[in-house]
Amino acid sequence: MSKHIPIAVVGSGYVGLVAAVCFAEMGHDVICVDNDERKVAALRGGDTLIHENHLPELLERYRNTKVRFTTDLAEATRECQAIFIAVGTPQSETGDADLSYVEAVTCEIARSIDTYKVIVEKSTVPVYTNEWISRALERNGVARHLFDVVSNPEFLREGTAVCDFLHPDRIVVGADSERAAAVLNAIYAPLTSGEYYERTSGIPGVCSVSQPPPFLLTSTKSAEIIKHASNAFLALKISFINAVSNLCEATNANVEQVARGMGLDSRIGPRFLRPGIGYGGSCFPKDVAAFRSVAEQLGIDFSLLTEVEKINVQQKRRFLSKVRSALWTLRGKRLGVLGLAFKGETDDIRESPAIELVRMFLGEGCSITAFDPAAIQRTEEILPAGPNLKYVDDAYAAAADADALLILTDWSEFAALDLQRLNQALRYPIIIDGRNMYDPAVMTENGFTYLSVGRPTAH
């Protein structure tokens, strides 16, 4: 039987909220803290405030029982043994991670530590942050024997966050003390021992089968670097295949065949070899920039990361040029847009390449009618509807009377549209697909001029 640990999670966003309900699902009692009163009230009432598969069910199962919500960090610190920090670490103007939220939480925690606590850094942070947290706790009067600071980076992906949390590829814990490592070991024991998988049938149809994940114990610095290096490597893989897709376009080769041929090599692997309009989201852009900045500060030449970023920027410009080449000119053209979120199955629009492209097309004098299954409300907050920008309720309304339809986000429902209906809705049957959602031959059969990324047009 696993030991239940009282846990506080500070920050109830995409990571903190998922972590909180998943820790409850694993058997622990959790206090979820946020300094946004409106958010805390909504969560208490059962509103997740974010679109994330399976999150509403888990919140309903545990809210106000095994997961309590509060703005009172002091009380949560006193009541809990492990305090997870899951607040944002956005990019600052210089490219570094802005750690001011982590610092603010640390100083607040310091005021309430009276017995031994493990402070767990779950936010993505640069190497040495754990050392800074320790220093800040001591500077704020906490005796060294009353705490340990541990790094436990999070690898979940939005859209599949609950499954990723409960069925991770690995659990990385950076701990420099045995006592703290033992607490983290106990927290994750339901997963690492397989006990959780034996007692639950999982979430039907999604993640019911699982091998217990490995528990990788490292130094705190290694754990911090593992997270940045992992995200930078994934971004590199995307930029690499995007550059290869451009080469395929120039030679009339097919990037899908190339990626398959590469991915069958077990040293390379098939995942993250899908070309598109570039990576975005709240993690890859800022984590690549922060990792580059760490290297710079340490005097290490990691200009490979600058190239990764450069290719990513170019990929959006290439897509714009592709649309221009299909429509001759852009000014005054009416474009239907499918997708605003940075990827499918989420409402997160932070650093979304789709929104960047919408802005670029508006700047070129196009008018846009856009649809996204979950991200319209968030988009409207930063890009309000106007004479040249309209939001609509479904894909066919976005296509209505448009000069071309652009697919910018890989929502699974965009791969299953009624092609005849789309064809009839469009003024000209032109689809420019930034996510390679369709087979070019099928699109040609259905009467479309269809352009995608790195694949020849079927005739």
Ligand code: NAD
């Ligand atoms: P988020 O913006 O969705 O959530 C952060 C939350 O922290 C917000 O609810 C905010 O109100 C709260 N907060 C800020 N200051 C606070 C304070 N002083 N006290 C209490 N609450 C406070 O961010 P997120 O996407 O959940 O990301 C959190 C961290 O996890 C980041 O470092 C991110 O890089 C990392 N991460 C994110 C993902 C992802 O897919 N979103 C995946 C892995 C790691």
